[in-house]
Amino acid sequence: xxxxxxxxxxxxxxxxxxxxxxxxxxxxxxxxxxxxxxxxxxxxxxxxxxxxxxxxxxxxxxxxxxxxxxxxxxxxxxxxxxxxxxxxxxxxxxxxxxxxxxxxxxxxxxxxxxxxxxxxxxxxxxxxxxxxxxxxxxxxxxxxxxxxxxxxxxxxxxxxxxxxxxxxxxxxxxxxxxxxxxxxxxxxxxxxxxxxxxxxxxxxxxxxxxxxxxxxxxxxxxxxxxxxxxxxxxxxxxxxxxxxxxxxxxxxxxxxxxxxxxxxxxxxxxxxxxxxxxxxxxxxxxxxxxxxxxxxxxxxxxxxxxxxxxxxxxxxxxxxxxxxxxxxxxxxxxxxxxxxxxxxxxxxxxxxxxxxxxxxxxxxxxxxxxxxxxxxxxxxxxxxxxxxxxxx
Amino acid sequence: xxxxxxxxxxxxxxxxxxxxxxxxxxxxxxxxxxxxxxxxxxxxxxxxxxxxxxxxxxxxxxxxxxxxxxxxxxxxxxxxxxxxxxxxxxxxxxxxxxxxxxxxxxxxxxxxxxxxxxxxxxxxxxxxxxxxxxxxxxxxxxxxxxxxxxxxxxxxxxxxxxxxxxxxxxxxxxxxxxxxxxxxxxxxxxxxxxxxxxxxxxxxxxxxxxxxxxxxxxxxxxxxxxxxxxxxxxxxxxxxxxxxxxxxxxxxxxxxxxxxxxxxxxxxxxxxxxxxxxxxxxxxxxxxxxxxxxxxxxxxxxxxxxxxxxxxxxxxxxxxxxxxxxxxxxxxxxxxxxxxxxxxxxxxxxxxxxxxxxxxxxxxxxxxxxxxxxxxxxxxxxxxxxxxxxxxxxxxxxxxxxxxxxxxxxxxxxxxxxxxxxxxxxxxxxxxxxxxxxxxxxxxxxxxxxxxxxxxxxxxxxxxxxxxxxxxxxxxxxxxxxxxxxxxxxxxxxxxxxxxxxxxxxxxxxxxxxxxxxxxxxxxxxxxxxxxxxxxxxxxxxxxxxxxxxxxxxxxxxxxxxxxxxxxxxx
Numbered sequence: 001x002x003x004x005x006x007x008x009x010x011x012x013x014x015x016x017x018x019x020x021x022x023x024x025x026x027x028x029x030x031x032x033x034x035x036x037x038x039x040x041x042x043x044x045x046x047x048x049x050x051x052x053x054x055x056x057x058x059x060x061x062x063x064x065x066x067x068x069x070x071x072x073x074x075x076x077x078x079x080x081x082x083x084x085x086x087x088x089x090x091x092x093x094x095x096x097x098x099x100x101x102x103x104x105x106x107x108x109x110x111x112x113x114x115x116x117x118x119x120x121x122x123x124x125x126x127x128x129x130x131x132x133x134x135x136x137x138x139x140x141x142x143x144x145x146x147x148x149x150x151x152x153x154x155x156x157x158x159x160x161x162x163x164x165x166x167x168x169x170x171x172x173x174x175x176x177x178x179x180x181x182x183x184x185x186x187x188x189x190x191x192x193x194x195x196x197x198x199x200x201x202x203x204x205x206x207x208x209x210x211x212x213x214x215x216x217x218x219x220x221x222x223x224x225x226x227x228x229x230x231x232x233x234x235x236x237x238x239x240x241x242x243x244x245x246x247x248x249x250x251x252x253x254x255x256x257x258x259x260x261x262x263x264x265x266x267x268x269x270x271x272x273x274x275x276x277x278x279x280x281x282x283x284x285x286x287x288x289x290x291x292x293x294x295x296x297x298x299x300x301x302x303x304x305x306x307x308x309x310x311x312x313x314x315x316x317x318x319x320x321x322x323x324x325x326x327x328x329x330x331x332x333x334x335x336x337x338x339x340x341x342x343x344x345x346x347x348x349x350x351x352x353x354x355x356x357x358x359x360x361x362x363x364x365x366x367x368x369x370x371x372x373x374x375x376x377x378x379x380x381x382x383x384x385x386x387x388x389x390x391x392x
Numbered sequence: 393x394x395x396x397x398x399x400x401x402x403x404x405x406x407x408x409x410x411x412x413x414x415x416x417x418x419x420x421x422x423x424x425x426x427x428x429x430x431x432x433x434x435x436x437x438x439x440x441x442x443x444x445x446x447x448x449x450x451x452x453x454x455x456x457x458x459x460x461x462x463x464x465x466x467x468x469x470x471x472x473x474x475x476x477x478x479x480x481x482x483x484x485x486x487x488x489x490x491x492x493x494x495x496x497x498x499x500x501x502x503x504x505x506x507x508x509x510x511x512x513x514x515x516x517x518x519x520x521x522x523x524x525x526x527x528x529x530x531x532x533x534x535x536x537x538x539x540x541x542x543x544x545x546x547x548x549x550x551x552x553x554x555x556x557x558x559x560x561x562x563x564x565x566x567x568x569x570x571x572x573x574x575x576x577x578x579x580x581x582x583x584x585x586x587x588x589x590x591x592x593x594x595x596x597x598x599x600x601x602x603x604x605x606x607x608x609x610x611x612x613x614x615x616x617x618x619x620x621x622x623x624x625x626x627x628x629x630x631x632x633x634x635x636x637x638x639x640x641x642x643x644x645x646x647x648x649x650x651x652x653x654x655x656x657x658x659x660x661x662x663x664x665x666x667x668x669x670x671x672x673x674x675x676x677x678x679x680x681x682x683x684x685x686x687x688x689x690x691x692x693x694x695x696x697x698x699x700x701x702x703x704x705x706x707x708x709x710x711x712x713x714x715x716x717x718x719x720x721x722x723x724x725x726x727x728x729x730x731x732x733x734x735x736x737x738x739x740x741x742x743x744x745x746x747x748x749x750x751x752x753x754x755x756x757x758x759x760x761x762x763x764x765x766x767x768x769x770x771x772x773x774x775x776x777x778x779x780x781x782x783x784x785x786x787x788x789x790x791x792x793x794x795x796x797x798x799x800x801x802x803x804x805x806x807x808x809x810x811x812x813x814x815x816x817x818x819x820x821x822x823x824x825x826x827x828x829x830x831x832x833x834x835x836x837x838x839x840x841x842x843x844x845x846x847x848x849x850x851x852x853x854x855x856x857x858x859x860x861x862x863x864x865x866x867x868x869x870x871x872x873x874x875x876x877x878x879x880x881x882x883x884x885x886x887x888x889x890x891x892x893x894x895x896x897x898x899x900x901x902x903x904x905x906x907x908x909x910x911x912x913x914x915x916x917x918x919x920x921x922x923x924x925x926x927x928x929x930x931x932x933x934x935x936x937x938x939x940x941x942x943x944x945x946x947x948x949x950x951x952x953x954x955x956x957x958x959x960x961x962x963x
Contacts, residue, residue, distance in 0.1 A: 072490075203787075237547065304504055
């Protein structure tokens, strides 16, 4: 009664947009998160403006904070941030010691220069370090770091194994093999930790190079044994079962796949080698189509079906498109106003935040509104507290 | 359902076949139990059913194994996947995907079942195994029992006619084991699934078996028969059968229920006899009573400890070996331990029990200094273990971890011993002497990897004992041990306790606790919920009572040997 007719659709819209709690049925496809993250990464690659880069990192970080689960793979985000900081530091160190091509007038300090023979012309070790050069390397490092952090965000938000579900049938088994091989690494890390603590039981110090050297062999042995065990388990559970297909289909598959790949190679070469641009693109596209047909036909040999594949719903499109929109806006801004995206270092100027690209970067926050909310950890954290109260 | 025809298996580089002369038939819809000492070829026999032996492991199989008419010589494991479901010893090595629901679906995906069928079966299996709450959880975050249930569920979804399980309950606490066994029984009864299962813990499984196959020795032909018949002649027996034989019950009961029905007479005969309760010996109220008890009744103590004469305990050693006060440990948000208080006196054996994930291993870790307490204090020999140099700690406390292999780095037993002497600052040859005592007949240049599970445990125990620590901790020592190895371990630990070592064992094995422990501490959700003499704590608990106690309750008999002694004394 009291609701006016105009607000009813608005309320409906708000209810539709209000993100539900995440479960298996409404989980976003891993591909959507990756497209979103790659969109942000593309945007980051178009600018060296530290303010814009910082904004992009903030956007990615906010979405991760709002939507990641407490699964083991979601904990990798912190590692990616550390890696990013390391890249920035490394870039600066190299610039300080190896010099830079950037001409500059503001000398910050001078390192003793290592005299080098004539044939090493153009290489410099030590010498004058200018503010321009440092700022340039800082911007450059920040760009790389932002790219890494965007990839880390995708890694934290989407289970890498779920990406497998989107592979065509013919490639699925290769994909599983890759994923199983990848679990080798985390398992090995776990083994190292376990064996290092076990060293304590023998009364040996747990740190140091010797400790690592001594446990190296048992760790490798253990990891190898486990891989063999997983392979046995996969075999016993039907991994690699194939359907009988007529010989003609098999041959056609081979011809199509090989031919398609050749076409892709030739087409790529044509595109890259300045003269062949005319036939390059059509050849590449034709090669892709033929190869896809080959993969599709090859999928017939595989009998596998898929359990609850992720669905591309409205939310998935919104997430993927928000990333793409940020990328598109940044590319467009780069064409219109390159100065704003690449603040000058010679002469040194303070970077300003260009309004429209910054606003566009904020579109990347959309997933924090529309993606389903993972079941909160708060519920789990509350339970012990309650129990404690009951006892009190 | 499964036919073995003159099957023998020989691996490359071995002199004699691992299995030979296996000639038997497993009928459809039966639960068949495979028993025998370690290293007798049980896993190999199970492997021949799924085709992993010899297609995956190599080796030479002669004779023929057919499952539902399919010959494993011509069918690879993957072509048997719709017929045979296999779960190995280590559930973690079984998982291909990383969430529960995906894992349950994996086998069906490989077989190409229709999506709606897969969905229905996953839901059914989640309910059947009580996994519905965990469906979205990453497998790595589950407890051992939950992982075992997921592993069984993951092979159930393709509806195999045959289920092959290698020690499915060894790693589980009693309650979780009951759960898994109840599920297996339901499968056999309701779906007519044939189950072939190897298990050392007979007391848990023998009552559910329709047939038992005994592999007496490596290469010896197996014997198959109904459980009660086999248990009369088998070298390994659960306590319930042991008690039945002792009392001369016929037919031989295999379940506690059957035994209780027959036990009326025995209870009357025992009513007059005093239960040799260890409460008199167990120093529950601190170190004082130990000394007093030992002085006043040396003969009984000696008999209890299975030793000719009790080793003298010096009064100075009677201070508690370890004192834990209000201990709390947090891992991230999880409080693994809360307000745990515990004192252990020299010569005392304490069993830590509780379900998987209750904090037993964490408590041992804190005692040995691997885990730093977030609240409260831990003192071992007067020192805080986490802040003391490991080299000083080895002479005060020793832990044999769940996986004894973690302690072994060298490639010969001799090198391992030399290193242990150096680590502990002990005289040269100390460790080797211990190894000869605990592990007679193992050569100096044996590779630790070639030892059996029980031998490896003994080697790890010798390494840990080299530092002569007054406090000895063992984490799940009987996992994967057969009865003979377990009996040897019990003898060794009793001897150590008699010498004045304080022993703390974290275990799911109620029979072991009943044999060894003076005191039982039960942990739940990181808190101590019971702490008292074994007899009192264990008899009142349905989950932690040993079979003898269940049969003879309300009398507080814990082990068959106690009953035997009492009967002999009375006779």
